[in-house]
Amino acid sequence: MGLMLACELALADVSVVVLERLTEVDTKIKAGAINFPSAEAFQRRGMLPALGAAQRDAFERFGAFLRQRQAAGATGVRQPPRFAGHFAGIMLRGDLLDESDPDFEGLGPASEVGLVPQEALERLLGARAAELGVELRRGVTLTGFDADEDGVRVHTSHGSLRTGWLAGCDGGRSTVRRLAGFPFPGTDPEITGHQALVELTGADALGAGWNWTKTGTYAHGPMPGRILTVEFDGPPADREAPVTAEELQTALRKVSGVADVTVDKVLSATRFTDHARQVPDYRSGRVLLAGDAAHVHSPFGGQGLNLGLGDAMNLGWKLAATVRGWAPEGLLDTYTAERHPLGAWVLEWTRAQVALMRPESHARALRGVIAELTGTTAATTFFAKKISGVGQRYDLPGDHPLTGRSAPDLELADGTRLADHLHGGQGLLLDLAGDAGVRGRAAGYEDRIRVLPSRCPGRPELAALLVRPDGCTAWAADSPGGPGTPDELDAALRRWFGSPATAAV
Known part of the structure; x- marks a missing residue:
């Protein structure tokens, strides 16, 4: 992070x-x-x-x-x-x-x-x-x-x-x-979990994928030597102690019921709980x-x-x-x-x-x-x-269904995609209807917002989008008669990008 x-x-x-x-x-x-x-x-x-x-x-x-x-x-x-x-x-x-x-x-x-x-x-x-x-x-x-x-x-x-x-x-x-x-x-936690990459003997007896047993849960795969165990008898006594082959083997045998599976070598291992x-x-x-x-x-x-x-x-x-x-x-x-x-x-x-x-x-x-x-x-x-996470949405002002959602990765008429124009970490005002008035409202925000006139054949109903630097749609407008007005664009610009530089001067 x-x-x-x-x-x-x-x-x-x-x-x-x-x-x-x-x-x-x-x-x-x-x-x-x-x-x-x-x-x-x-x-x-x-x-x-x-x-x-x-x-x-x-x-x-x-x-x-x-x-x-x-x-x-x-x-x-x-x-x-x-x-x-x-x-x-x-x-x-x-x-x-x-x-x-x-x-x-x-x-x-x-x-x-x-x-x-x-x-x-x-x-x-x-x-x-x-x-x-x-x-x-x-x-x-x-x-x-x-x-x-x-x-x-x-x-x-x-x-x-x-x-x-x-x-x-x-x-x-x-x-x-x-x-x-x-x-x-x-x-508080109620489980002790392990995840590890190991070298195993007797792994053929383990079920692939996720498995549930009378003593817990374990997973085997999808990478060679990857195991995961979950025991429901409380948290580990010491979260900081190194995870040993013996500890992993004991947990794996317990939850899988396979008595002769052996952990020969630990390549990588972590211990986890479920405290929330x-x-x-x-x-x-x-x-x-x-x-x-x-x-x-x-x-x-x-x-x-x-x-x-x-x-x-x-x-x-x-x-x-x-x-x-x-x-x-x-x-x-x-x-x-x-x-x-x-x-x-x-x-x-x-x-x-x-x-x-x-x-x-x-x-x-x-x-x-x-x-x-x-x-x-x-x-x-x-x-x-x-x-x-495709349905994630922030509760932002505005009636357009895209507002507060991740901006759709529109394919534009020149062959580029919307995401291609966010590489620099600025906001983006995308004019899809050739509206100079919409573009003009971003005057003074040149240091914070990129203004891009374009077309999107696949979404003809969309007229314009204001996209924050994190890709969230701050404002959107459809063709005349749909949601999204110029006044709402002004409000969104000020809400997310402050006062225009010209106004500050």
Whole structure:
């Protein structure tokens, strides 16, 4: 999250320093995929080709797992139906998805990218940050800070520095959150989970994919040596202790019932729980939180990484506008107003999955009902929309159905797409009706908004769009007679981009 936020700030010519406790990229196995809003964010910054390459690598490892299982003589090994996500380990079949649903309209190339591991993302963002001139200080630990009305003095293991703002993107056990005194209400953990890449003996006896037993839940694959276990007998005694082969083997044997499966070597491993907590406000004066520092939950459904990336995209341009002095009153407060509801939803979404995975009769019965439902087009489409994030929307003023939603990736008459015109991190006023009056209303915003006259043959009803730097539609207008008036455009310009430079002069 820190690197994503740093890149957004650097795009706006804001000087930023990233402090990273680790000396190298973390290679522990973590999130394995991104959702549509995350892929879309990378596309809007020109990084979609790099994501595609990372996904091809992941698909090659998936293919290797299937070939490994087949070579070992495992039965029932076949290429699964097109994957559309999972809920509590219940797979959603892509062939049941209703792709005519309006929320899937106009998604563009970003919809083809999803299987990108967290480690690959960090390497891509690290390279991007370096290109933008971000200063990354590795091996540096934050030890304290003193905040006042004018800025923050940050104390580290390598000295102190003065900064205007401090953004805590330091994970679920955030030092910034603790030292700043943010409340962190929520629910306590009831599970111990492990995820690991290991070398196994006796793996042929394990079921591929997600499996439920009388003692817990486990998953095997889709990469060679990847295992996940969930035990429902309380949280781990020591979250900080290294994860050993013996610990993983004990957990795997317990939940799988396979007594002779052996963990010969640990390549990468993490331990997790299902505590679910969220700060009420993501800002306290000059200190802000993003990602797991602001909200923690179990990893089920793969929402954590994506939620953090969304936080960074939402906060980045607003903080940059504040630093550069053109932010309208209250702009930074909209960060919490827009992102907190999404975080609260994710906490509930993951709590529901934990309840469904419990190894007791009532949960098993309910899981059977949900599994039967997900065999239908309607339920698969519902769950897939939630998991993929295609239906996310902020509550913004305006009656147009696009307002508050991610801007559709329109294919324009010149062959470019809308996302191609957001690479620089500015806003975009797209005139699709040749209306000089609409374009003229952006006078004085040249340093914040790119004005683009064009045509969109595929959406003839659209007359104009105002898109924020994070890709959210701030205002939209249809052809004469539809929603979206010039006065509403003026209000949206001032609400999100402040006063025009000419008016300030």
